[in-house]
Each structure stands twice: as structure tokens, then as C-alpha cells.
Amino acid sequence: MQEQQINSHTISVLVDNEPGVLARVIGLFSGRGYNIESLTVAETRHKKGLSRITIVTTGTAMIIEQIKAQLGRLVPIHSVADLTMDGPSVEREVALVKVVGTGEHRVEALRIADIFRARVVDSTNESFVFEIVGDTGKLDAFAELMKPLGLVDLSRSGVVAISRGTESL
Secondary structure, three states, X not given: OOOOOOEEEEEEEEEEOOOOHHHHHHHHXXXXXXXXXXXXXXXXXXXXXXEEEEEEEEEOHHHHHHHHHHHHHOOOEEEEEEOOOOOOEEEEEEEEEEEEOOOHHHHHHHHHHHHOOOEEEEEOOXXXXXXXXXXXXXXXXXXXXXXXXXXXXXXEOOOEEEEOOOOOO
């Protein structure tokens, strides 16, 4: 028997912007034991009264299909798209990274930040807070390089994503 491969998928869901909708969506995941790696939600300004929920989850192809089908059956949901499978898409995440250090570590942190195009958004004599935008892999790599230089805190937004081209959710 062949083992099914587990992959990460980015699912975009357009929902009514009303109380309890997010709890129902999350309840669907927790009630069935599905893990959420990243979750973002915000009202869309181009279509009033609607919000976009972006969920990054992992599973076999069968589990991802089950998730999409179950999401599609929830009443306040207008559309569900698996951006990983539906064609090209753009994904970004924002992180604030606090690094504490002096001397050579401070200089090295600034050098690496420049390479990664991270911006300094706060600075003291002993610390920096960097803002970095990119895909999850870029943010992971930046954080790993900052660990030995004094990384003390990290706050991430979660993935936001949208399909490329003329199609809309």
C-alpha cells in the first residue's frame, strides 16, 4: 500500500463579515483534528460586507478535498479556493523581528537585514526591530540567521495570498 504525501496548502475563503463566522470556520478544523499553520482574516474593501480568510494547512490530497468540501457547505461562505492547486498565486507574510546585541553582532544584524531587504522600524543603543516582508521561507531563513546575533522576539502576521491573473475569488 502506497503512503499518501502530505503537502501544505493555502486556502482562501470569502465569507460574510459577521460575528461567529470565523469561529465556525475554525471549529470545522478543530472538530476534525485538522491543523492550521497560518490564519489571517480581514474585511475586503472592494466588496463591502465580506471578509477573506486565508488558511495554510497540511494534509493528503484527500484531506484537503474534504476540508474544501466541508468549508463550502458552511452557510456564510461565498467561495473557497485552494490557491496551491488552482494556478499561480502570490503569498506574503510580514514579521517583526527584535534583535538585541552590541558591537559586531549589531553590525552583522544590519548587514543581513540589508541583504534580506528588511527595514529597521525601531532602534535603541542595544536593539533593533526589523520589519521583513516575503514568503514564509524567506522569513524563516531571516529568523534563523538572526538567532545567533541576539534574536529575542518574533511576531508574524500569517500568510496572505491572492491568485494571479484576472480571476477573482
